[in-house]
Amino acid sequence: MAKEPGRKLIAQNRKARHDYHVDDTYEAGLVLTGTEVKSLREGRANLTDGWADIEDGEVWLHGVHIPEYAQGTWTNHTARRKRKLLLHRREIEKIEKAVSNPGVTLVPLSLYFSSGRAKIEVAVARGKKAWDKRQAIAERQATREVQTEIGRRIKGMPG
Incomplete structure (x- = not known):
């Protein structure tokens, strides 16, 4: 499939900006399976209950709902599995330092395709x-x- 230039929005978490003070935002890649990408290309995802966590120096996305692909077979994915985020080491260290403070968390803001690759915008945020x-x-x-x-x-x- 040819790469689509520009940015195609898939899902947005409007509730996050209402519930949190956004301090910093980061763009991260996602480690996805084939059926997840096909489901996202159909524009199906929900970030409302999503959050991210740092485990062993890696950032993981939890609670994001990407529904199963309709034409998928036994290779279909689980809808709410945890997904690895791709960030640079320095960004992860900076995020880890910020999230160690009480009341600070990492929330997803938007999910989109940028030049044909799935990206997610996550924010270091404090609860309102x-x-x-x-x-x-x-x-x-x-x-x-x-x-x-x-x-x-x-x-x-x-x-």
Whole structure:
């Protein structure tokens, strides 16, 4: 199959940006089986319950749901198996140092194809408190109201 130029988004974890303060992001490759790649090419994946962990100097992705390939045979994969992430040694050491702090975790943000290869964007993130979430919603709503008011004034409509 010819390589597709650019970036094709497969799945995105919108809930992660709502539940966590994102500190750093990293792009990592994935070690996948053939049926997993075929399932991803159909655009089927769910990152909502996903998280990553460092075991013996390697980063592993847990809880990401890639459904079984419909035309797969006995070679089909398990939907929620743990998958190895491909990162440089220095990146892994940096992530390990950050995750050792209390309240910091590694969460997947998006899964996509970049030049024909499956990649995942993972983030070193700190959990938000309930008041942080409410404050973020209030800020978003306030900026939206300001933008609509500016638009109304530009168009000459009464406020």
